[in-house]
Amino acid sequence: MQMRNDADKRPDPAVLLQLAARETRGKLTVFLGAAPGVGKTYAMLERARGLKAAGTDVVIGLVETHGRGDTAKLAEGIEVLPRQNNGGPYGEFDLDAALIRRPALLIVDELAHSNAPGSRHPKRYQDIAELIGAGIDVWTALNIQHLESLSDLVARIAGVPVRETVPDIVLKRADEVILVDLPPAELIARLNDGKVYLPDNAKRALDGFFKPSTLTALRELALRRAADRVDDQMVDFLRQSAVEGPWATGERLLVCVGADAMSESVVRVASRLASGLNARWLVVSLSRPGAPLPDPVAAERLEETLRLAERLGAETRRETAGDFVDAILRLARREHITQIVIGRSATNRWFRRSLPDALLAGSGEIGIHIVPGEGSTLAPWRPRKRLTLPQWALTLGLPIASVGATTLFGLGLTALVALQNLSMLYLAAVLVSAVIAGRGSALLAAALSFFAYNFFFIEPTGELTVAQPQEVLSLVIFIAVALAAGQLAARLRESADLSRQQARQSQALLDFSRKLSAAHGQESVLDAIASHLHTSLGRPAVVLVPDEGGDLLPAAAWPPDQALGAAELTAARWAFDKKEPAGFLTGTLPQIHYLFRPIISAQRILGVAGLVMGPRDTALGPDEERTWVALLDQSAIALDRARLTRESARASVAREGEKVQSALLSSLSHDLRTPLASITGAVTTLLQLGEKVPPESRQDLLVSIEEETARLTRFVTNLFDMTRIEAGMMSARREPIELAEIIAKSAARARKLHPDLVIETSIAPGLPTAAGDAVLLEQVLFNLLDNARKYGGELPVTVYARAEDGMASIAVTDQGKGIPEAELEKIFDKFYRRIKGDGRPAGTGLGLSIARGLMTAMGGTITATSPAIRKRGTRMTLRLPLAGGKAG
Structure with a gap:
């Protein structure tokens, strides 16, 4: 077994990150009890008084004494925050007051309490989480029955439903858990003495929750949970200290299974063992890279074994490795396994040890539990590969051809030159067979080379005998070297094949990632997913996503001409609802030829992907499985990104709407208030x-x-x-109009509003009539003149009209500061107002927006140009079609 170098013994980075994160937040201490009345609040206040006496800033945020005088006496002398008045009989914990006060230690009782309606958080543990995040240390109390994972068990034990629960993760993330324990007899005595409940309530409690059997069961649950917490803390400490496993802080089982009939028995034995030890357990199925797929019966048996393990509470994994022993031991040390459970297997046919024997030799401090029975769960050798006819021809034909060619070449060469090391030619034949056709072909080539070399080139030739003793040694050395070279070459070929396969998979994932990155919108993402699933896995693929109403519908398929029947849609819906595979060779509708898997992101389930499986297909191979899982993970990221893009667009539209609404209200409040104030005054x-x-x-x-x-x-x-313009209700007439007359009316109207405004007009002689609405055009010109007065001041405004390119053109030019090029289009937006010379925005921001809307309704255009004259000013140009299409 290869030992780890000291340089590799580094602390677990994840644990160090958790430790660093804890330094920036407050500490949570939970006083855990088996039942009410064991003294959690009393112990908490007693410790708090000691800290306060030592100079710690201790504040009581909320404590429930339940009428117990000795508990209330302990709270005396400690600052108590006033409760929040929410209309209830007792008041609620005031979270904001606690955040403002920011003591070093805050006591908040009743962790499982539900806050009153209207509170910031529905549960008190969420209030405490906010306090911890703000850097405040918190002490709190909790009874074991309020843990969410135990609430149903407690309800069965006590016959009383548990209404208020706390997620287990809250207790798991606590920095310290202090068990407050009291034997059932003493607790019942306290109850009879009135130290827990008032006499009437105490009698009902003795008849229900406070039975000795119930209290004993609750005490056992509290002790077990506290022990688990201590075990987790010890594991974190060992990881921080880079102490290599296994660690005798709690049992952890690794169960090895395969596609054989014995694996189910191994899983059931491991389940009983884990239950008895109160241990976590992991079930792993190993396969070799490029190994042939098991037959359908074996594949279904393996799937059923893994599903059974999950139902019994195990975590399941699939791993690929060339060396099973090394892979199992590495996984065991990585997961801090204390016992490996495996079925008894037969001895390897190549005279190597069985898998249990190999694990026993290299396991060190990890225990090996061997389940007796028929068959084997795993074997360390490669199963025989079923070759096709062309593969058989290559495996058998290549050695024969290469050895035959080498022999003919050698005979011809020895006729010309006397050679002493002709065996090297046969080594070349062995290597060629190994590289091209694999290990079996190399072994056959070595055997044929042995006989050919002996028969044709070792005296006496023409016989399979050896005359000289030294030739025997040469022949033995040759066959050994040939076999070794063939094995090495075959292994090199397999490694190259595996590398090429992994490179193809990596390239496929890279191509898929690029496709998804280039896809815009959910539809293009779904099309990319379906087409790439089809390309990578060689099977027709379909993707289903929920619509706005929640119905799961096919959204993309490749090839496109796929129709899903009622059974297929039912299987897809099951995969979506249950977040597990459905369809072909699964536990749900296994008879259909579609295999569906959910597409799940970190936040939610996004859809379902399906593959069409052939009638002779087995379950997906390990390589296909990894490819599909990787593609589904990428698909989930892409669909989540598309969803976030849509939501971002909606949020952007909503924000723009809010900005417009805010601008409208601001404009209304100002522009209505000013004239109304003048009129009122x-x-x-x-x-x-x-x-x-x-x-x-x-x-x-x-x-x-x-x-x-x-x-x-x-x-x-x-x-x-x-x-009216936004609602599409603005209708404009298209009739001949005299531009000179309309310009004169607009100028007179503007002069009446702004007597100091100087307007210079220039109308081309013989200007033809334009097609438009006289009333609307007059309004547009008036808006432009009014706008020119606001930004151009008292300087003259020029209006000229002429005909050009079959259109009537009217230009209104002011001599103000001008408009930056980046704002030439923005000025036509609703409520967009530029800053005047006095530093305040002018007008309501509607004049130019209305002008563009009216011009569009008349079939014309309006554009802005700046600077207009002498690097100053702005020119607004109106263009309308001429009446009858005539040009002047």
């Missing part, structure tokens, strides 16, 4: 002062009311127009 002044207001001031107030009302009307009109 003017009206209030007129109502309160009445005739006291001078006529000039009254006129100014009325003008202000009129202007702000017009402003409010424009804003509401813009909102209404935007709503």
